[in-house]
Every structure is written in C-alpha cells, then in structure tokens.
Amino acid sequence: MSLFAFLGTIEIGLIYGLVALGVYLTFRILDFPDLTVDGSFPMGGAIAATAIIAGINPWLATLLAILGGSMCGLITAFLAVRCGILHLLASILTMIAAFSINIRIMGRPNVALLGEPTIFTPFEQSGFDQLHVHLAIVFLLVLFSSLFIIRLLTSDFGLGLRATGVNDRMVAAQGGNIGFFTYFGLALSNGFVGFAGALFAQSNSFADVTSGVGTIVVGLAAVILGQTLMSGTRIWVAVLAVIVGSILYRLAVAFALSSGMFGMQASDLNLITAALVAIALIAPKMKGKIRIKAVKV
Amino acid sequence: MINLQNIHITFNAGTILENRAIRDVTLTVPEGQFLTIIGSNGAGKSTLLGAVSGEAPVSGGKVGIDGVDVTKWPVHKRARFAARVFQNPLAGTCATLSIEENMALAYKRGKKRGWSLALSGSRKEIFRERIAILGLGLEDRLSDSIGLLSGGQRQAVSLIMATLSDSHLLLLDEHTAALDPRMAAFVLELTNKVVKEFSLTVMMVTHSMKDALASGDRTIMLHQGEIVLDVDGEERDKLDVPHLLEMFNRVRKEELADDSLLLG
Numbered sequence: 001m002s003l004f005a006f007l008g009t010i011e012i013g014l015i016y017g018l019v020a021l022g023v024y025l026t027f028r029i030l031d032f033p034d035l036t037v038d039g040s041f042p043m044g045g046a047i048a049a050t051a052i053i054a055g056i057n058p059w060l061a062t063l064l065a066i067l068g069g070s071m072c073g074l075i076t077a078f079l080a081v082r083c084g085i086l087h088l089l090a091s092i093l094t095m096i097a098a099f100s101i102n103i104r105i106m107g108r109p110n111v112a113l114l115g116e117p118t119i120f121t122p123f124e125q126s127g128f129d130q131l132h133v134h135l136a137i138v139f140l141l142v143l144f145s146s147l148f149i150i151r152l153l154t155s156d157f158g159l160g161l162r163a164t165g166v167n168d169r170m171v172a173a174q175g176g177n178i179g180f181f182t183y184f185g186l187a188l189s190n191g192f193v194g195f196a197g198a199l200f201a202q203s204n205s206f207a208d209v210t211s212g213v214g215t216i217v218v219g220l221a222a223v224i225l226g227q228t229l230m231s232g233t234r235i236w237v238a239v240l241a242v243i244v245g246s247i248l249y250r251l252a253v254a255f256a257l258s259s260g261m262f263g264m265q266a267s268d269l270n271l272i273t274a275a276l277v278a279i280a281l282i283a284p285k286m287k288g289k290i291r292i293k294a295v296k297v
Numbered sequence: 298m299i300n301l302q303n304i305h306i307t308f309n310a311g312t313i314l315e316n317r318a319i320r321d322v323t324l325t326v327p328e329g330q331f332l333t334i335i336g337s338n339g340a341g342k343s344t345l346l347g348a349v350s351g352e353a354p355v356s357g358g359k360v361g362i363d364g365v366d367v368t369k370w371p372v373h374k375r376a377r378f379a380a381r382v383f384q385n386p387l388a389g390t391c392a393t394l395s396i397e398e399n400m401a402l403a404y405k406r407g408k409k410r411g412w413s414l415a416l417s418g419s420r421k422e423i424f425r426e427r428i429a430i431l432g433l434g435l436e437d438r439l440s441d442s443i444g445l446l447s448g449g450q451r452q453a454v455s456l457i458m459a460t461l462s463d464s465h466l467l468l469l470d471e472h473t474a475a476l477d478p479r480m481a482a483f484v485l486e487l488t489n490k491v492v493k494e495f496s497l498t499v500m501m502v503t504h505s506m507k508d509a510l511a512s513g514d515r516t517i518m519l520h521q522g523e524i525v526l527d528v529d530g531e532e533r534d535k536l537d538v539p540h541l542l543e544m545f546n547r548v549r550k551e552e553l554a555d556d557s558l559l560l561g
Binding site: 159162163166174233 | 350371372373374376377380381383387388389390391392393394395398401402403405406407408410411412413414415416442
C-alpha cells in the first residue's frame, strides 16, 4: 500500500470514527440498536453538499448536516418512545424514509462538489498538501468530538444516560426521565453520524444517496473490533477504542483489497466486513475458552 | 408525610384476568413514622408501595406526598420525594457503573442532572464518609464496579444511596427477602440505624412477621387489597408473632374454609 493510500485510509477511518462514536452511544450506552445511521449518514452529506452549492458557508453547511442527522435520531426516538414501536423497527422506518428525503434534498440521487468551497479549502489554499490538510482537520474534529463525548459521559447527565441502557427502572427511581435520555442519546448519536456524512462528502467532493448502505455494519465493526482489542470500563478507553477500531477496520479492509494476495476485489468489501465482525465477536469467547483449558491442564 | 385517600388499583381491568389489587385503602403515614406492612402473597403489599412510588398507577383515589397531590405524576418525577430499595439487589443499582458512580446517580435523585462532573473531589469525599457507615471496607473500593459486590452488599449500598439526597421518605420493598439470614439481619439492622440517623419516614414491606414487629413503630396487615389490621403504640408492643399469626389466620378463615371445600 502506498503512503498516499495509507493516509487516505486513515482519513476515512477517522471520519467513520464519528459514525462509530454514534453507534457506540446507541448500541453500547443506550442499548438501543439503531439502524437510523444508514439514513442519517447520507443525509449529512446531502445537506452539506446542497447547502454548499447554494452558497452557504461550508462550516454552517456542516452544522446544518449535524442538525439533519439529529432530526433523524429524534424521529426514531419518537417512534420508539412515544409510539411504542420496537426500537429496531422504528430505526428501520426512519432509515428508509430518509432515503426518499435525501433524494428530495439533493433533487437527484447524487451531486458533485468539485470546485465548490469546503471546510478544507481555506487551508488547502495556504499551500499545504491536500491530503495532509484533510487528515489534520479531520483528526482535530474527531479529537474534539471524542473529548466532548468523554466529558459528557462523565457528567451527571451522562451518568443518567449510561445507566438508562443498563437499568432503566433504577434510573426512574432516581428521578431520571428515561424517555428524555433516549431522545437525547439518539439525537446526539445521529448528529455525529450526520457530521461524518458531511465530512465524507466534502473530503470526497460528492454526496450520494447510496453511500449510507451498510453504515451501521461499519460502525458496529469499529466498535466491536476496538473494544475487543482494548477492553476496559473507563469511558476514555472505550471512546479511544472505538476510534482506533474504526481506523484498524479501514486498514484491514484496505490491506485485504489491495495486497492482491487473497485475490480480493472491491465488491468483496461486504464479505470482508462480515468476516471481520464475526471474528471480533468470536475472539473474546475464544480467549476465555483457551484460558479455561490452560487452567484445566 | 404520605397520604393515600380511597386508593383503588386494578390490574387488567375489564378482562377475565381482572385483579383488584388494592380496594379502597386510606392510609396516612405521618412525618418520621416507620411503618411496616405485612400480608400473604398477593395481598397487595408491593402494589401499595407502587401507589406511592408511581409504579402502580391508581385507578381511583388520591396520592399525596408532603402535601402535594402526585396522583398523576410519573415515577421519575415522584423520585424527588422518596428513595427506594427493591427486593432484587440487582434492581436498585447499575451493575456496569462503579460504586461511586452509582452513588453519584443517587446524589442527584430528583434534581436536575447537568454538565458538572459526576465525580468531583468533594463529592467523592462525601461518598467515602457515607459508605464508611457500613463498616464493610467499601470506602477503599469506591471505583470498583458495583456488579462485583454480593447481593447483600448491594442492598447495603442502596440504603446508603437512599440517604444521599435530601428527601426524608424511604420505600423498602422486601429489601431483605433475597438475602441469606445473616446478611438479611445485617441489612435490617443497618436499616434501623440509617432511619434513626437521618430521621426518615419509612414504609417497609416484609414477609417476616418478626421483622415487622421488631422494626418500626406501626404495623399494618393487608389482605386481598384491604387493610385488616393497623396497630401502633402500646397495643403493638404487646403483640408477638404467635398473636399476629392468629390474627392473620382469623382474617383468612373464610378463604381457608373455601380451600378446605375445594381440597376436601
């Protein structure tokens, strides 16, 4: 793999690290399997791209994308909390609805951002290499996002959020409003996913309605891979693990596709992803078994 | 103070499974009183506590706490008035959080949960002091996951958690029933100690007639959703378990007669 491809892979890994943060918030913290991300990721891209083309400041466009993602999360939370629809199904409903809405936003299934200003443009014009600029900005944004999540989850409010996914009866007995925590958690999670979608679109100069397919699996792969390799109950460890997991996942995929020695082609991506997630899920159990055997001997 | 006025609670109303768990119960628990509640399975003991906590919404009557009509309030809103300890030790604490994080959750019971750090230095100091009351050495294990503790230890911590917020009402739902006899005795002793030290108003549901008489200063017996015995003061001091059992059987006589017909 060339250095160019390597840095590009890291950048994608970091962007999807934001998706992984969102998935971590729903799957791990709230215990709410949320497939909305397959809709909120392309929505982030669609909103950012459309807004930029309309002449809106790229940072403002990115903010709008985050709000758009959050709206998707709120709708899923509404369907689940208020209407009592099973969480998985509620998120699938939002996801498929978002597909149509995304095409409405863009007016067509995809738009190109070539030649348009993005959040990267001012820094590129200062003479630095494009890839380095992208990497540095994405790294900083992911860093700030991670610090925000860590700080949030160690606050009084965050503690309530964390307990909601484990023992909601106790949270209610302690005066926490389960419904509100669910709304907030889903809005925050999908806000991050929308953010990732906006960065992805600006980095790659296009937004595509189909770019959301499989977002949930990629996010889940990052969370599971990261937390299998770096286990620990401390929040900052978990958050770091999720980001590292996302980068490692991208590297593993890029390696499998580019090395040629496995005879893989691009369309094998989903197969590789499924295999990686399966291995990451099985690995902790294998570790336990091997230890038990060692003790027996 | 707790004020229950002509409370009715019916589960599955209008169906073949209709169960009138509480029938027209009126009960006032004044400030500082330690009330114990006994009764057989299905008598409505836990449901009565649920009427106060909000987990069992009433189908008729009024629920007042500290002079506020909370009849229509959801569980989380009522939490500001009352701390609870459940029968299941796993229910009252959050297994994946540490001991101090659980305490921080309870510290903010019924208050606004904001952006401030849950585990500040000054708070940790309060938690350390409070949990030392237990004498279990947990003050040195505050950052351990609470899931590592035994059921009894978790109940003990739950009791301490109940004292962290400034409400003076404690609802105990058979909180010693799932423990071994030694641990149950320890938790009950601790309950009495905590109640006295923080001058709490208590409603304690129990299966044990002995505990019901030994703790607290008023005892009620429920049967089929109604209060069939209400004793306090001297009359209660004279009561012992055989007496109570006799009363218990007297109330159940009709039912027993029915049973003997069925079984005979």
